[in-house]
Amino acid sequence: MTTAGEKLDSVNPAEIGTFYEHEMPRLVLFVTVSTGLDGHAAADVAQTAFEKALPRWAALRHPRAWLYRVAQNEALARCEALRREVPVDAVPDRPDYLSAALAAEWRAEQREVISHLQGLAPVQRRVMTWTLAGFSDAEIAGALQLTTHAVRQSRYYARRNLAKRLGFRRRGSR
Amino acid sequence: MRKRDLRGWLVARDDGGTDLDAALAGAWEDGVAAAAQALDLEAGKAALLAVCGQQPDAGTPGSAPPVPHGHALDTCRQRPGGWLRAGAVAAARARAAIASTARPAEGQRGPVRRRRRLVIAAAAAVIVAAGSIWYGLGGAGRPAGAVKELTAVNGCPGLAATSGTLERVTGTSLVLKTPGGEPVTATISASAKISRQVSRTVSAITNGTQVVVAGTGSAGGIAARVITVATLAKLHSPPPPIHRGHGRPSRHERRLPAGAGRAEGTVADARAGGFTLITSGGFRIQVTTSGLTRVYTQARSTVGQLRPGVFTIAVGSAKSDGTLAAATIEQGTGMMHFQHGGGIVAQPWLGCSPTAVATAAFLTAG
Numbered sequence: 174m175t176t177a178g179e180k181l182d183s184v185n186p187a188e189i190g191t192f193y194e195h196e197m198p199r200l201v202l203f204v205t206v207s208t209g210l211d212g213h214a215a216a217d218v219a220q221t222a223f224e225k226a227l228p229r230w231a232a233l234r235h236p237r238a239w240l241y242r243v244a245q246n247e248a249l250a251r252c253e254a255l256r257r258e259v260p261v262d263a264v265p266d267r268p269d270y271l272s273a274a275l276a277a278e279w280r281a282e283q284r285e286v287i288s289h290l291q292g293l294a295p296v297q298r299r300v301m302t303w304t305l306a307g308f309s310d311a312e313i314a315g316a317l318q319l320t321t322h323a324v325r326q327s328r329y330y331a332r333r334n335l336a337k338r339l340g341f342r343r344r345g346s347r
Numbered sequence: 348m349r350k351r352d353l354r355g356w357l358v359a360r361d362d363g364g365t366d367l368d369a370a371l372a373g374a375w376e377d378g379v380a381a382a383a384q385a386l387d388l389e390a391g392k393a394a395l396l397a398v399c400g401q402q403p404d405a406g407t408p409g410s411a412p413p414v415p416h417g418h419a420l421d422t423c424r425q426r427p428g429g430w431l432r433a434g435a436v437a438a439a440r441a442r443a444a445i446a447s448t449a450r451p452a453e454g455q456r457g458p459v460r461r462r463r464r465l466v467i468a469a470a471a472a473v474i475v476a477a478g479s480i481w482y483g484l485g486g487a488g489r490p491a492g493a494v495k496e497l498t499a500v501n502g503c504p505g506l507a508a509t510s511g512t513l514e515r516v517t518g519t520s521l522v523l524k525t526p527g528g529e530p531v532t533a534t535i536s537a538s539a540k541i542s543r544q545v546s547r548t549v550s551a552i553t554n555g556t557q558v559v560v561a562g563t564g565s566a567g568g569i570a571a572r573v574i575t576v577a578t579l580a581k582l583h584s585p586p587p588p589i590h591r592g593h594g595r596p597s598r599h600e601r602r603l604p605a606g607a608g609r610a611e612g613t614v615a616d617a618r619a620g621g622f623t624l625i626t627s628g629g630f631r632i633q634v635t636t637s638g639l640t641r642v643y644t645q646a647r648s649t650v651g652q653l654r655p656g657v658f659t660i661a662v663g664s665a666k667s668d669g670t671l672a673a674a675t676i677e678q679g680t681g682m683m684h685f686q687h688g689g690g691i692v693a694q695p696w697l698g699c700s701p702t703a704v705a706t707a708a709f710l711t712a713g
Contacts, residue, residue, distance in 0.1 A: 186396050189395075189396065190392050190396070193388070193391070193392045193395060194388050194392065197382075197383075197386060197388055197391060197392075198379050198380075198382035198383035198386055198388075199379050199382075201382045201386060202375070202378045202379055202382045205378075205382075206378070212385065216386060216391075220391055220394070220395065223395050224395060227395065273385070274381040274382065274384050274385035275378055275381045275382070275385075277381065278377050278378065278380060278381035278384075279374060279377060279378065279381070282370065283370070283373060283374035283377060283378075284374075286370045286371060286374045287374050287378070290371070301371075305371060305372070305375045332367060332368075335367055335371070336367050339367065339370070341366050341367050
């Protein structure tokens with residue numbers, strides 16, 4: 174099985190499929206938590222990122238990081254587009270299966286944790302979501318165009334803020 | 348890149364923030380599990396490979412057409428279902444239709460506002476059309492109970508279930524004889540999860556096992572008659588993991604009279620003759636076992652291992668011809684028939700995946 178982060182030497186449909194099955198849920202959650210997009214939009218952003226990644230897969234040195242970075246940029250662009258748009262008609266309601274699944278899966282405490290995570294300052298939130306997605310400081314620094322020191326500092330403040338808001342006795346660290 | 352164990356990576360650091368890290372990692376991993384259940388990964392994968400020419404669309408009825416590339420940002424928001432479960436086909440149609448309707452040729456683009464109105468108008472039309480197709484196919488909007496002998500799953504739109512005695516297996520089709528005597532055909536895809544009930548000994552119940560206990564209740568606990576070992580990784584929400592007051596006794600550490608004779612939770616303090624059951628609310632129930640206690644669990648199985656004459660549950664989606672496209676099949680003698688007419692009720696903590704619904708039905712049996 175191709176594990177997350179491994180570089181695929183060639184575009185093998187089976188390996189791509191395995192990678193997709195492994196990464197898609199993580200990427201959707203990453204987009205949802207980091208940008209606040211609903212389940213449909215997050216799934217769409219993630220799918221788009223995969224669509225963009227696949228044609229150039231063999232040339233990517235760090236396909237997983239590339240995928241997440243593209244997804245993040247897509248999500249931010251979408252958020253900006255949503256902010257600018259003035260709807261001329263209401264879009265019919267549709268069931269959000271992801272949100273429903275998350276609501277069913279997450280306990281109240283976990284929802285509180287995610288809520289506070291989403292309430293962090295943008296840079297802190299991004300650093301934390303990238304960290305939770307399993308990336309190293311160097312990879313996060315490259316993706317967010319920060320220094321590794323800034324990444325560690327942002328994570329320190331993020332964890333400190335989270336610990337304070339969640340009522341943990343001891344403060345977070347880097 | 349080296350793959351890392353997220354929880355281990357976060358928790359292993361002894362820097363005073365382990366509670367926070369564990370809470371974050373737990374929420375993240377549970378969120379990933381929920382996303383994996385909610386997403387239709389097979390449809391998304393097929394669409395991805397089709398888009399990139401790795402798996403040309405064969406044009407089979409109901410399959411998603413090739414999706415145009417590189418226009419997601421300004422159009423896909425209007426799609427009715429994204430790549431979520433039960434919406435992939437309609438979504439792909441919508442996406443293709445929106446693209447062809449709303450995107451003028453290069454150099455002929457009108458004002459932004461006009462284009463936006465076109466996009467939204469097209470999206471609304473496509474949503475209605477896709478919704479009609481979906482309804483026609485017996486999708487989420489259609490009450491599953493409308494199909495004969497298929498039962499709606501309350502709380503999980505789009506899911507249907509049936510149950511009864513397995514009459515015969517023909518290839519990838521099962522014929523169940525429902526309690527009403529009607530035969531119902533369930534088709535099984537290659538990705539369907541099939542399991543059957545197997546017996547275990549009491550020694551299989553160890554600390555951390557999630558179980559459902561049924562028996563005779565009293566103020567002192569439950570004398571177990573049947574113990575079902577959970578087949579899902581997360582049967583219920585365990586006791587709250589965040590302890591804000593270190594050293595302070597948890598308000599959940601209390602006892603609950605188990606007069607109902609039925610409880611579910613996590614096993615602790617397993618020993619000969621019984622164990623302590625910790626429920627999702629943090630209640631502790633003493634469970635006693637004896638030589639008469641039966642222990643069941645569900646084991647993965649294949650179509651060929653399903654036995655005719657044994658009670659079987661199938662969960663999936665209703666098809667327009669009255670059959671069931673089964674995503675999960677569970678078989679066992681200790682399961683109860685569905686309440687036909689009233690439908691089955693999904694357990695919120697288990698979610699709405701077919702497996703979770705089958706397990707919910709399984710757990711509410713007896």
